[in-house]
Amino acid sequence: MLRTVVVVGTLLLGVGAVAAQQDQVAKTQLAMKSNGKNAGALSAMLKGEKPYDQATVDAALAALEDVAVKFPTLFPESIKGLKPEGDYYASPKVWTDRAGFEAHAVSFAKAVTEAKGKIKDLDTLKARLSTIGKECGGCHETYRVKNS
Numbered sequence: 183m184l185r186t187v188v189v190v191g192t193l194l195l196g197v198g199a200v201a202a203q204q205d206q207v208a209k210t211q212l213a214m215k216s217n218g219k220n221a222g223a224l225s226a227m228l229k230g231e232k233p234y235d236q237a238t239v240d241a242a243l244a245a246l247e248d249v250a251v252k253f254p255t256l257f258p259e260s261i262k263g264l265k266p267e268g269d270y271y272a273s274p275k276v277w278t279d280r281a282g283f284e285a286h287a288v289s290f291a292k293a294v295t296e297a298k299g300k301i302k303d304l305d306t307l308k309a310r311l312s313t314i315g316k317e318c319g320g321c322h323e324t325y326r327v328k329n330s
């Protein structure tokens with residue numbers, strides 16, 4: 183009897199841990215999608231699809247910064263090797279080359295923070311977004327993998 187309780191308890195713990203991991207994978211992916219959405223809002227203005235709007239710029243930068251400072255905590259050891267639904271997943275290098283990954287996160291956060299308050303019109307937006315965009319691409323090149 184006691185043994186059964188222990189076994190069932192252990193199984194439940196296992197299920198809870200897996201659910202928590204999947205939860206984290208989903209949260210991480212949501213944060214990554216938020217990056218895409220906010221960068222997209224900025225580039226829509228550059229492409230002339232939307233008029234320049236200071237409130238949108240400021241909100242997008244704040245949201246990007248929010249993800250940027252959380253980057254390392256969004257990829258804990260517990261989700262290593264787990265793949266979210268969708269087009270992309272994190273390369274194992276996020277964990278095997280942790281120092282490199284975190285360095286990219288820091289320089290991304292720096293580019294975003296430095297842009298805050300500096301974007302005033304389309305010209306300044308263009309210059310800053312190009313710097314930020316290079317940070318996105320630079321990290322993806324090594325640490326993001328396309329689902330095939």
Ligand code: HEC
Binds near residue numbers: 270314
């Ligand atoms: C420090 C590394 C790093 C930086 C900087 C970074 N990303 Fe990512 N990004 C990742 C990783 C790793 C993934 C794959 C994990 C995932 O999709 O859950 C990812 C996934 C994505 C995805 C795919 C989400 C999906 O649907 O699966 C988008 C879109 C994205 N990033 C946009 C951006 C944009 C835009 C920027 C810059 C504003 C950016 N990222 C900056 C590491 C980074």
